[in-house]
Amino acid sequence: MSLTPININIPVGLKFYVIVVGCGKVGLEVATRLSRIGFNVTMVDKNPNTLNLLPEDYGGFVVIGDATERETMERAKAIKADLLVTTTGDDSTNYFVSLVGAKIFGIPRVISLVNNRENVPLFIxxxxxxxxxIDLTVDTFEHNILEHVEPKVGEKR
Known part of the structure; x- marks a missing residue:
C-alpha cells in the first residue's frame, strides 16, 4: 500500500493552531518542530512527566489530561484548532480522538498515526x-532499493 504525502497549505500571515495528542517520541518531535517554525501548538498527554521531556525552545503549551475526555479537549481549546494530530500508540484512542475532534469540535483537518495497517481503511x-x-518505512526502503538497481535490458522500472 502506498500512501500519498500530506500537504498542509497555510495562507501567508495566518497563525495556524495545532493540537498534538500523545507526547511520546513521535508526538513530541512533531509538536517541537511545528513550534519551532512558528505554529501555535498545544500538546495533550495524560502523563504529567511530559513537561520534563520538552526541549528548552518549545514555544507551545501543554495540557495534561486524557484526550478522550471532552473537558481535556476543551482546555486545549479544540474549538479553535486548525489541525489535530493524534500520535498515541493506540489506534482506538487515535481514532476516537480524531472523530471527536472533527465531528464535535469541528477541527477541519485531522492527521492520525495508525500503528496497525489493517486499521488504515477505517481511518481513511x-x-x-x-x-x-510500516507503509512509510516499506515505501522508503523500496524507493532506495529501486534507485540503485539497474533494470535489465528491455525491462522498465
Whole structure:
C-alpha cells in the first residue's frame, strides 16, 4: 500500500493552531518542530512527566489530561484548532480522538498515526488523513532499493 504525502497549505500571515495528542517520541518531535517554525501548538498527554521531556525552545503549551475526555479537549481549546494530530500508540484512542475532534469540535483537518495497517481503511473512510509507519518505512526502503538497481535490458522500472 502506498500512501500519498500530506500537504498542509497555510495562507501567508495566518497563525495556524495545532493540537498534538500523545507526547511520546513521535508526538513530541512533531509538536517541537511545528513550534519551532512558528505554529501555535498545544500538546495533550495524560502523563504529567511530559513537561520534563520538552526541549528548552518549545514555544507551545501543554495540557495534561486524557484526550478522550471532552473537558481535556476543551482546555486545549479544540474549538479553535486548525489541525489535530493524534500520535498515541493506540489506534482506538487515535481514532476516537480524531472523530471527536472533527465531528464535535469541528477541527477541519485531522492527521492520525495508525500503528496497525489493517486499521488504515477505517481511518481513511472516516475522513482522517493517515500516517502509517510500516507503509512509510516499506515505501522508503523500496524507493532506495529501486534507485540503485539497474533494470535489465528491455525491462522498465
Amino acid at each position: 473512510k472516516s475522513g482522517i488523513d493517515v500516517i502509517s509507519p
